[in-house]
Amino acid sequence: MSFTRLTVRGTLAVFAGCVAAAAGGAAPAAAASAPSVPVEVPLGGVEDALHVDAPHLSTAAPLPIPGAPEGPTYDEQHLLPQGMLPRVPLGTELPATAAELPVPQVLPTDTVKQVGLHTEASPVHAESPGASVNPPLTGPRAERLGLPDMSAPQLGLGVPDLRAQPGADLGLG
Numbered sequence: 259m260s261f262t263r264l265t266v267r268g269t270l271a272v273f274a275g276c277v278a279a280a281a282g283g284a285a286p287a288a289a290a291s292a293p294s295v296p297v298e299v300p301l302g303g304v305e306d307a308l309h310v311d312a313p314h315l316s317t318a319a320p321l322p323i324p325g326a327p328e329g330p331t332y333d334e335q336h337l338l339p340q341g342m343l344p345r346v347p348l349g350t351e352l353p354a355t356a357a358e359l360p361v362p363q364v365l366p367t368d369t370v371k372q373v374g375l376h377t378e379a380s381p382v383h384a385e386s387p388g389a390s391v392n393p394p395l396t397g398p399r400a401e402r403l404g405l406p407d408m409s410a411p412q413l414g415l416g417v418p419d420l421r422a423q424p425g426a427d428l429g430l431g
Contacts, residue, residue: 294318294353311360318353320382325349336392337406345388345416352424354379358431370430377426388416 297319301312325347330339357375361368392412398404 313359317355320350322348343389346386382422385419390414
């Protein structure tokens, strides 16, 4: 598989996700029972107004489900616990999407009837950024009769993380 094909597949998967997000509209009851919300794109008016075959789109909008963040960890070298602002994990699944666009027959020898875009469901895992801070003091020192030492102030930021493997297939039918 070439790099160009992967890039095209990734671009198409992002495009399909944007279409699903922009389309909107679903029942609240479906949101409570499933990890994704079905998206219906009403295109019946396009057929009547323009007298052309309307494209078909079936997809869903993913609902991220937060996980349990890790609690702060305590260390004798630091005055405050590390991970005061914890990283929150999120998980969801990009839903399968199918889009078919009818192609008008321009030439009498044209055999292409439609262009289709299909994506498979794929898991998505993300983590929000986190932070740790330490003031310019250490914990109590026994050799100093319980008084803290001076230290350099510290600030640590956890970078956000996003892992997914979206893919799409574009075909002529």
